[in-house]
Amino acid sequence: MAIVYIPALMRGLTGGAEKVTVPGSSLRQVIHNLEAVYPGMQARLLQGDDLSPALSVAVDGEVVRLGLLAPVGEQSEVHFLPAMSGG
Amino acid sequence: MANKVLVRQEFKVVGTRPIRHDGTDKVTGRALYGGDFSLPGMLYGKVLRSPHAHARILSIDTSAAEALPGVRGVVTAKDLPRPEEGIADVGEGAVNLRFLSDNILASNKALYKGHAVAAVAAVDAHTAEAALALIKVDYQVLPAVVNVREAMKEGAPILHESLRTDAQGQKGTTPTNIASRIQFAKGTLEQGFAQADVVVEREFETATVHQGYIEPHNATGLWSSDGQVTIWCSTQGAFTVRDLVSQILRYPVSKIKVVPMEIGGGFGGKTVVYLEPLAALLSRKTGKPVKLVMTRTEVFEGTGPTPAASMKVKMGATREGKLTAAEASFAFEAGAYPGSAVGAGCMCAFAPYDIEHGKIDGYDVVVNKPKAAAYRAPGATQTGFAVESVVDELAEKLGLDPIAFRMKNSAREGTRRIDGPIFGVIGALDCLEAARASDHWSSRLEGPNRGRGVASGFWFNIGLQSSCTISVNADGTVNLVEGSADIGGTRASIAMQAAEVLCLRAEEVKPTVADTDSIGYTQVTGGSRTTFATGWAAYEAAHDVLRQMKERVAKIWEANPADVTYEEGVFGVKGDPKMQMAFRELAGKLNHTGGPIVGRATVDPKGQGGAFATHIADVEVDPETGKVKVLRYTTVQDAGKAVHPSYVEGQMQGGAVQGIGWALNEEYFMTPGGTMANTSFLDYRMPTTLDLPMIETVIVEVANPGHPFGVRGVGEVPIVPPPAALANAIRRAVGVRMTRLPMSPGAILKEMGTV
Numbered sequence: 001m002a003i004v005y006i007p008a009l010m011r012g013l014t015g016g017a018e019k020v021t022v023p024g025s026s027l028r029q030v031i032h033n034l035e036a037v038y039p040g041m042q043a044r045l046l047q048g049d050d051l052s053p054a055l056s057v058a059v060d061g062e063v064v065r066l067g068l069l070a071p072v073g074e075q076s077e078v079h080f081l082p083a084m085s086g087g
Numbered sequence: 088m089a090n091k092v093l094v095r096q097e098f099k100v101v102g103t104r105p106i107r108h109d110g111t112d113k114v115t116g117r118a119l120y121g122g123d124f125s126l127p128g129m130l131y132g133k134v135l136r137s138p139h140a141h142a143r144i145l146s147i148d149t150s151a152a153e154a155l156p157g158v159r160g161v162v163t164a165k166d167l168p169r170p171e172e173g174i175a176d177v178g179e180g181a182v183n184l185r186f187l188s189d190n191i192l193a194s195n196k197a198l199y200k201g202h203a204v205a206a207v208a209a210v211d212a213h214t215a216e217a218a219l220a221l222i223k224v225d226y227q228v229l230p231a232v233v234n235v236r237e238a239m240k241e242g243a244p245i246l247h248e249s250l251r252t253d254a255q256g257q258k259g260t261t262p263t264n265i266a267s268r269i270q271f272a273k274g275t276l277e278q279g280f281a282q283a284d285v286v287v288e289r290e291f292e293t294a295t296v297h298q299g300y301i302e303p304h305n306a307t308g309l310w311s312s313d314g315q316v317t318i319w320c321s322t323q324g325a326f327t328v329r330d331l332v333s334q335i336l337r338y339p340v341s342k343i344k345v346v347p348m349e350i351g352g353g354f355g356g357k358t359v360v361y362l363e364p365l366a367a368l369l370s371r372k373t374g375k376p377v378k379l380v381m382t383r384t385e386v387f388e389g390t391g392p393t394p395a396a397s398m399k400v401k402m403g404a405t406r407e408g409k410l411t412a413a414e415a416s417f418a419f420e421a422g423a424y425p426g427s428a429v430g431a432g433c434m435c436a437f438a439p440y441d442i443e444h445g446k447i448d449g450y451d452v453v454v455n456k457p458k459a460a461a462y463r464a465p466g467a468t469q470t471g472f473a474v475e476s477v478v479d480e481l482a483e484k485l486g487l488d489p490i491a492f493r494m495k496n497s498a499r500e501g502t503r504r505i506d507g508p509i510f511g512v513i514g515a516l517d518c519l520e521a522a523r524a525s526d527h528w529s530s531r532l533e534g535p536n537r538g539r540g541v542a543s544g545f546w547f548n549i550g551l552q553s554s555c556t557i558s559v560n561a562d563g564t565v566n567l568v569e570g571s572a573d574i575g576g577t578r579a580s581i582a583m584q585a586a587e588v589l590c591l592r593a594e595e596v597k598p599t600v601a602d603t604d605s606i607g608y609t610q611v612t613g614g615s616r617t618t619f620a621t622g623w624a625a626y627e628a629a630h631d632v633l634r635q636m637k638e639r640v641a642k643i644w645e646a647n648p649a650d651v652t653y654e655e656g657v658f659g660v661k662g663d664p665k666m667q668m669a670f671r672e673l674a675g676k677l678n679h680t681g682g683p684i685v686g687r688a689t690v691d692p693k694g695q696g697g698a699f700a701t702h703i704a705d706v707e708v709d710p711e712t713g714k715v716k717v718l719r720y721t722t723v724q725d726a727g728k729a730v731h732p733s734y735v736e737g738q739m740q741g742g743a744v745q746g747i748g749w750a751l752n753e754e755y756f757m758t759p760g761g762t763m764a765n766t767s768f769l770d771y772r773m774p775t776t777l778d779l780p781m782i783e784t785v786i787v788e789v790a791n792p793g794h795p796f797g798v799r800g801v802g803e804v805p806i807v808p809p810p811a812a813l814a815n816a817i818r819r820a821v822g823v824r825m826t827r828l829p830m831s832p833g834a835i836l837k838e839m840g841t842v
Binding site for chain 2: 005007008009010011018043045047052053054058061062063064077078079081082083084085086087
């Protein structure tokens, strides 16, 4: 199962847990399964049917470029980070 | 000074120093910039800007201006389509459409002095300027707030009545200037500080500074009678301009063509639009091409500076020199609309170190200043100044060598950052080792009021989308077309990667930066991504050329394409050494063997790898005037693989100089009412070649496993260490710890107790 690191200000939804494990082979599935266990998570991570534009997601240390389609491995680490751009 | 080469692969073209393809045009003045551009019948535009930092716009009367002979059109926010509420993805990032539109032409409120309110097109610039004076704007002046801490207080003037704090997806309930709050936490902070023998806690401030590109913003727009719009402009991203103009004007991207002219510097400040929608709008209104060029004052007052910041940092370490905990709070000024780089600043702050327990809070705060824009490693310089000053103070209190202390705590492959992810292959420790081994570090610095400082820095770099095509010419050269504006020599660094694959010389690849109708989607030249990502596209396109060339050889020789080889610029067939054909020979046969060959590639890569740098600064402080003289300065940086070392060195030197200016001189002097008092380069003092010694460079090459040639971006991280390196040097020179930028003569004398 993927290890999902919960953003600090969202840990109220996970009872304070810094990381949780959920199944899913894509980011969409991971977030869907996260919502099933920790209601309210999806509303904080998605805008409509897509990832919130305020966020970027790192899977195994790399910021993914496929949005919710990004593949997630059995032992992957998933991090939700602020979106950023360069100069 | 010798570079430190850790990459194992040897290349023929990558890593050499050919003359840049655009060099002759640039040094002879033939290169065409936006200011050089003109079209028959062209009109000239000027922008009316708010004289108030915060004011409600009650009415705008343009009738007298429109009646002035020579005036052909006037536009206000009423000429812009009413923006839809919501966030749009424009490729590199998300934008709030209402805020985006309001920053082009203010609708109900002016939110900073210099905020565009109306624009005029006339037969010449003087007439357009005269018309501006005839536009009557009725303002209700409101109290302004131009400081981040003041803007965060209860009772501060509110810029946007609808703004609510977004705390990682949870909205606040009351009007505020705090647009967003983020937090990162790792481990148990209390436990970490309990393990510490020494704790240092300090507060820091940095001023608003500007990117300071030499070439001001400019745009020429032509709205043809068939509805096609063409915009010629100075930009870091032609496709970004197309996307933003499309959103602002609610007009299809297919009807907008953006032609990127040469660019006289951007540094992040030209990843957004200001004049481009106005040029298009005025052209639509007048039926003529319209050109707008900003003055320097307009650039300072009306375009994105980098945020001022207010910061607190607390760090602890054991007496053996092991960092145990780090805590920080960073509040950034976003300017008039949300969106500072506080998130990136937070994530970069402690990245050079392996720290078990940490917590970082970030606040994005709107104030009555121009909307902040990106500036080289956005956010990292501010937070790096604070963190690297505290790291240095810890080393000092522990009696440890500042480089040895940093090495003991250095991030390395496998280190988990406070914001969560684990580092892959990085060169943080290698940069420190190279700095320690440098001639500069081992040299003696003697004399009164002299000191040496060191600081490290980190920037993520980004990947994003790029496209490239390569056509084979009959004489054996190739034409390469790409969409990345060339700011720092990227025509050369991209062409060289294609040349490496094709076994050609760099000069045999002719690169062209194309308009948005002539190349596939390519995102901005920013985030230190162009040599990495567009270079990767060139690498793939070159392989596409080779694949087709091998097929052609196989066709000519009636051989199996899988058996065709290509080595040292010569095609052959496995098992038959007599069969040989040079690239050039085959190129000459294309017309009669199946037609032209064009390779193409699009990429959207990850794996860009982060960049680390360590800088060493020697200074002498004049105790009578407080002036800081930089005696010697060395930059050490991991480039992954330096495709063209001269241009890597140029980026390292340029970034360092901008960081030195930010550290010692540069500052928006704001009146309490929100007016910038120093809107020229005479009063906004940037360093020149007369102010600084030659910046010495040491390129470290720790190959990035995420790129075919091991490339990492190099353009941004060199701006991160200078403020802290200089503050640490000043501390050793005269014993004062500077916690506010700029460290100007007056500020240093004040800290020394002289005034």
